[in-house]
Amino acid sequence: MFRKTMLVISISLFFAAAVFAQGTTTTASTTTASTGATAKKPAVFRPTKDQIEQVQTILKEKKLYNGEADGKYNTPTRTGIKSFQKDNGLTQTGTLNRATLEKFGVELTENQKTIPVLASSFATEKTSTLSSNTGGTGGLTTGVTASKPAGGPKRPAPFRANADQIMAVQKLLKDGKMYDGEETGKLDPATRDGLKKYQEANGIKVTGTLNAVTLQKMGIALTDAQTANVAAQAAYDAAKTTKN
Numbered sequence: 001m002f003r004k005t006m007l008v009i010s011i012s013l014f015f016a017a018a019v020f021a022q023g024t025t026t027t028a029s030t031t032t033a034s035t036g037a038t039a040k041k042p043a044v045f046r047p048t049k050d051q052i053e054q055v056q057t058i059l060k061e062k063k064l065y066n067g068e069a070d071g072k073y074n075t076p077t078r079t080g081i082k083s084f085q086k087d088n089g090l091t092q093t094g095t096l097n098r099a100t101l102e103k104f105g106v107e108l109t110e111n112q113k114t115i116p117v118l119a120s121s122f123a124t125e126k127t128s129t130l131s132s133n134t135g136g137t138g139g140l141t142t143g144v145t146a147s148k149p150a151g152g153p154k155r156p157a158p159f160r161a162n163a164d165q166i167m168a169v170q171k172l173l174k175d176g177k178m179y180d181g182e183e184t185g186k187l188d189p190a191t192r193d194g195l196k197k198y199q200e201a202n203g204i205k206v207t208g209t210l211n212a213v214t215l216q217k218m219g220i221a222l223t224d225a226q227t228a229n230v231a232a233q234a235a236y237d238a239a240k241t242t243k244n
Helices: 002-038 049-061 075-087 098-104 163-175 189-201 212-217 224-243
Strands: none
Touching: 049 075, 049 098, 049 189, 075 098, 163 189, 163 212, 189 212, 212 224
């Protein structure tokens, strides 16, 4: 009788221990999964070497940088970026965040387009986090809410030419012997050089960027969104002039 009692007690203890261990394992797994989910960090925006080279080229044109366009994120480059940011209502970080690259008119990679622009990128009154670019390669940035002066209109998104427009520009430049590359739809350094030649020959401010004035001079139609962007920029500039 004593042996039977001890056997029953032993079996009960064994099952109790098994249930406890299973509960502990489940709790640990749940905790690990929960920790893994909350530990995920947001993507960090990083410029490519080609983008840095394009920015350095633009900075040299604006007399904000006198080094080489070597794609290196060095101190003189950061200093030039800060000056550019100051002149364009951006927070002076010296880094090439999304808002700064867009203001330079430099094309984003597909991965960069998934990273939203932050309102903290703007030096004036901040609004909510900006939405990501939903346009195609070289397309116009859409859904962007930017900063605004108190009581005035919102700062419009940077003007961006789309891939079809850039291809049309490259064809026109090739016909004019100002560009000998392919019609890629990408605003690369060779295309920018051709644009500068065209702008100089046609009395347009030489920027090497594909702005609305240059597109219109070339006889290339603006999209409805681009036309609205130009009007918004004019209203914003007028409000700043009045305020000053």
